[in-house]
Structure formats: structure tokens, C-alpha cells
Amino acid sequence: MLFHIQTNVFPFLKKLGRDDAPFAKYMTNAVFIIAKPALLVEAVTIIDEIFEEILKQQLEGQGFQDTQGDLYEFLLSEITTAGKLGQFRTPRAYNSTDV
Numbered sequence: 207m208l209f210h211i212q213t214n215v216f217p218f219l220k221k222l223g224r225d226d227a228p229f230a231k232y233m234t235n236a237v238f239i240i241a242k243p244a245l246l247v248e249a250v251t252i253i254d255e256i257f258e259e260i261l262k263q264q265l266e267g268q269g270f271q272d273t274q275g276d277l278y279e280f281l282l283s284e285i286t287t288a289g290k291l292g293q294f295r296t297p298r299a300y301n302s303t304d305v
Contacts, residue, residue, distance in 0.1 A: 207250070208243040 216238040223229050240246045256277065 208240065208246045211240075211246065212238055 216236075220233045220236055221230070222233075240249065
């Protein structure tokens with residue numbers, strides 16, 4: 207899986223869309239840094255678990271706002287414990303009266 211992602215998927219994603227599109231601009235210098243197969247398997251497993259949780263919450267009528275909040279808090283804690291600086295933007299809360 208790692209070889210396939212490195213040689214096929216990531217290069218395809220870097221060239222996705224028009225050359226003048228914002229995505230292409232941000233991907234110009236992107237580098238795929240996962241070097242170990244086990245780390246890629248772990249990342250894919252975690253992503254699968256997130257989507258399973260989203261589906262579970264949707265079936266329970268909760269949507270996926272809880273998962274987004276949990277993920278945001280996790281990322282903040284990781285940056286804090288690693289001693290790195292970073293910013294994550296979250297969308298404003300949606301209010302049905304705003305429409």
C-alpha cells in the first residue's frame with residue numbers, strides 16, 4: 207500500500223484540478239512523509255474508524271459534529287504536548303436562524 211500511495215496516489219493528488227486552482231498551488235511543494243508501511247496502515251485504520259463513527263452518529267441523528275469537535279481537540283492536544291505551534295480553523299457554528 208505504501209508504494210502505491212507514494213508512486214501513484216500522491217502524485218495524482220498533487221496534479222488534481224487546474225494548474226491555477228488554489229489546491230494545485232498549495233500542493234506544489236507537498237511531500238508525502240509517511241515512510242513506514244505500518245504507519246500508513248495505522249493512519250488508514252484511524253481514518254476508517256472516524257468514518258465509522260460519523261456513520262454511527264448519523265444513524266443516531268447526531269450528524270458528525272461530535273466527531274469534528276473530538277478531532278479538533280485531539281489535534282490541539284497533540285500540538286501542545288509536542289511543543290509545536292499551529293493553528294486550526296473551524297467553521298462558525300451553524301444556526302438555523304442565520305438562513
